Structure formats: C-alpha cells, structure tokens
Amino acid sequence: MEFSKRILAMGYSPIRKLAPYGAEAARKGVKIYHLNIGQPDIETPKEFMEGINNYKDDVLKYAQSQGIDEAINSFIKYYKEWDIDFESNEILITNGGSEAISLALTAICDVDDEVIIPEPFYTNYAGFAQGCGVKVVPFITKAEEGFHLPAKDVIISKITPKTRAIMVSNPGNPTGVVYTENEIRMLADICKENNLFLIADEVYREFVYDGLKYTSALYMEDIKDRVILIDSISKRYSACGARIGLVASKNKELISQIMKMCQVRLCVPTIEQLAAANLINTPKEYFINVKKEYESRRNILFEKLSKMPGVICKKPTGAFYIVAKLPIKSGEDFAKWLLTDYNYNNKTVMVAPAEGFYATEGLGMDEIRLSYCLNTEALADAMDILERALAEYVKIEK
Numbered sequence: 001m002e003f004s005k006r007i008l009a010m011g012y013s014p015i016r017k018l019a020p021y022g023a024e025a026a027r028k029g030v031k032i033y034h035l036n037i038g039q040p041d042i043e044t045p046k047e048f049m050e051g052i053n054n055y056k057d058d059v060l061k062y063a064q065s066q067g068i069d070e071a072i073n074s075f076i077k078y079y080k081e082w083d084i085d086f087e088s089n090e091i092l093i094t095n096g097g098s099e100a101i102s103l104a105l106t107a108i109c110d111v112d113d114e115v116i117i118p119e120p121f122y123t124n125y126a127g128f129a130q131g132c133g134v135k136v137v138p139f140i141t142k143a144e145e146g147f148h149l150p151a152k153d154v155i156i157s158k159i160t161p162k163t164r165a166i167m168v169s170n171p172g173n174p175t176g177v178v179y180t181e182n183e184i185r186m187l188a189d190i191c192k193e194n195n196l197f198l199i200a201d202e203v204y205r206e207f208v209y210d211g212l213k214y215t216s217a218l219y220m221e222d223i224k225d226r227v228i229l230i231d232s233i234s235k236r237y238s239a240c241g242a243r244i245g246l247v248a249s250k251n252k253e254l255i256s257q258i259m260k261m262c263q264v265r266l267c268v269p270t271i272e273q274l275a276a277a278n279l280i281n282t283p284k285e286y287f288i289n290v291k292k293e294y295e296s297r298r299n300i301l302f303e304k305l306s307k308m309p310g311v312i313c314k315k316p317t318g319a320f321y322i323v324a325k326l327p328i329k330s331g332e333d334f335a336k337w338l339l340t341d342y343n344y345n346n347k348t349v350m351v352a353p354a355e356g357f358y359a360t361e362g363l364g365m366d367e368i369r370l371s372y373c374l375n376t377e378a379l380a381d382a383m384d385i386l387e388r389a390l391a392e393y394v395k396i397e398k
C-alpha cells in the first residue's frame with residue numbers, strides 16, 4: 001500500500017507533536033504550564049453563549065454553504081468599525097482560519113506553484129501548502145530587526161514564474177511583529193507589479209501594543225482585488241473551540257471560485273455560527289481590558305527572558321507570542337527534556353521548538369516560541385521555572 005506524495009511530504013505539527021510527552025508528565029502528577037500553544041485563558045464573552053440560545057428550530061439543519069446571513073452580516077458590521085467595507089457576496093464563513101487558508105491556496109495555486117512567506121511563520125502554513133501540493137518559498141526576517149520585513153529587492157528575488165502569492169500574518173505569529181504602513185505598502189507594490197495575490201492573515205488585529213498603528217492590507221486601495229483576507233474569532237474572542245473563521249476578498253470572482261469548495265464540504269456548523277454572530281454585541285470594554293491584560297503579560301514574559309543569561313529576544317509589539325534564541329543546541333531536545341526529565345516543585349513548562357516555524361533547513365534550531373496566554377501569576381511562575389530549567393540544561397550540555 002502506498003500513500004500520496006503530498007501526505008508524506010507533510011510534517012507533524014511542532015506545536016502539538018510534544019503532546020504525548022506532556023500527557024505522560026501529567027499522568028505522573030506534574031503540573032504543566034502550557035507556553036507552547038495560543039490557547040487564551042481569557043473568558044469567552046457571554047454573548048457567545050447567549051448566541052447559542054438563538055437557535056429555535058426543532059431540526060438542526062444544514063446551513064448555507066457560504067455561511068448563514070446572521071454570521072456574514074455580523075462580520076460586515078465588525079469590519080466597518082475598522083474602516084473596511086465588505087458586501088455579503090465577498091465573505092465566506094469557514095471552519096476556522098485554517099480552512100480559510102487551505103481554500104485560498106487551493107483556489108489560486110496549482111500543484112508545484114509557490115507561495116512566498118517571511119520566516120519564521122505560523123508552522124501550519126507549511127502544512128496547508130503541502131496539503132495542496134504548493135511549495136513554500138521563505139525569506140528571512142531577523143530577531144535583531146524585530147522580525148520586520150527586509151528590503152523590497154530581497155522579497156522580489158524570491159519570485160519565480162511559479163509564484164502565486166505572498167502570505168503574511170500581521171500581527172505576526174510566532175514573532176509578535178506588527179508591520180508598519182510602509183511595509184504593507186511595499187508588499188502591495190510587489191504584488192501589483194508582479195501579478196500576485198496577497199494573503200493577509202489578520203486574526204490578531206486587536207492585539208497591537210505600545211500605541212502602535214495597525215495597518216490592514218485592505219487599506220491599500222489599489223490592490224483590494226488582490227487581497228485575500230483570512231480571519232477567525234478564535235483569538236479575538238477567546239473562542240478557539242468554536243472553529244469559526246472566514247475568507248474574504250473584494251475579488252468577487254475569486255470568492256465565487258472558492259464557493260465551489262464550500263459547497264463540496266457542505267457547510268460550517270449552524271449553532272456555532274449563530275453564537276459567533278452574536279459576538280458583535282460584545283462590549284468594547286472587553287477588548288480594552290483584554291488588550292491591557294495581554295500587554296501586562298507580554299511585559300512579564302519579556303522582562304524575565306531578558307534577565308536570563310545567553311537569551312536573545314526582542315519585545316513583541318503584537319499578538320501574544322515571542323521567539324527567543326537560547327544558549328543551547330536544540331530547542332526540540334530542550335522542550336522534550338522539560339517534560340521527561342525536569343520539574344521544580346513538581347511543576348514544569350511546555351514550549352514550542354521554533355525550528356518548525358522555518359522552512360529553511362537549519363534555522364531556528366536553538367530557538368523556542370513562547371505564548372503568553374496564561375494569567376500573570378501563572379506566567380511569572382512558569383518563567384521562573386523556565387529560568388531554573390535553562391540554567392540546569394546548559395550545564396548538562398556542557
């Protein structure tokens with residue numbers, strides 16, 4: 001029996017592949033602080049739960065393939081608050097942002113086509129691309145430059161006749177970078193000059209710190225027909241389990257083509273869409289308080305990392321992640337060791353090795369990604385444990 005080349009080319013998630021080690025540690029009674037995954041502990045707005053009660057039919061029926069009207073209209077209203085205007089036939093509701101990315105790549109790429117992505121990048125981008133038979137072509141962004149984009153000619157040098165799009169996360173996962181208006185303008189110019197799409201993953205737009213300005217790719221008026229917006233309620237409303245996202249574009253023909261795949265997969269769960277639609281009624285104070293909380297957590301994590309000998313990192317300005325370079329050989333070995341051989345007061349931490357966030361072989365081996373989705377007390381304790389563990393591990397490596 002043989003398997004497809006596509007599935008064999010796919011790797012396991014570097015974020016989740018350490019889960020068995022964590023499960024075994026938990027079975028032994030070790031408390032694990034999860035710094036490895038972007039699962040917020042912020043309370044989901046009550047409006048989501050109230051929205052569930054909006055379903056009154058006696059039969060739980062299929063929903064429309066493009067999404068129910070209530071959900072689409074709620075997103076249209078949400079985007080207006082960000083000075084982004086969509087029509088109902090420019091939005092398709094998806095099973096999370098993950099499906100949205102897969103649908104977008106399938107619609108614009110043939111097998112062996114290429115998508116350019118700044119690295120480090122959200123590791124599942126590679127998985128989505130491999131599943132579609134698409135090649136990820138990376139260009140490097142550097143920690144010492146805050147993971148901002150390189151010069152225009154560096155990105156252009158990666159373009160080939162097979163290039164179909166540039167894909168970015170803004171604010172960035174795993175780096176926490178927030179691209180400037182000039183950077184987004186540069187990407188827009190590159191796409192316009194080279195007949196490319198710009199896939200803009202903007203699921204973290206609410207989480208921009210230090211008074212920085214957020215610039216959506218859709219603010220670039222002259223390339224609106226080239227922008228493919230990826231979005232999700234998972235992080236914004238701490239509703240990861242709902243799996244409600246969307247793909248949107250002012251390019252109606254593109255949306256029409258993606259609709260074919262939406263029809264094939266039938267629909268997105270009805271009740272979750274109703275619940276998500278009601279999130280538009282979430283008080284603005286919710287976002288103010290959540291942003292303040294994440295900024296406080298960011299400060300704790302960065303300050304503690306900055307004091308650890310040999311650790312190199314830049315303060316992130318968005319999302320809720322940070323990439324840190326450690327004075328070790330392998331972030332993956334260190335991450336495993338934390339779960340299999342180390343605990344302090346019967347507690348340890350789980351981190352994500354950063355190697356899987358790069359497409360270029362050999363990069364990120366001594367780096368880890370940390371998520372600051374824990375409350376401040378738990379996060380401070382977790383970072384103290386990480387500092388002790390790193391000091392001990394460095395001695396072992398020597």
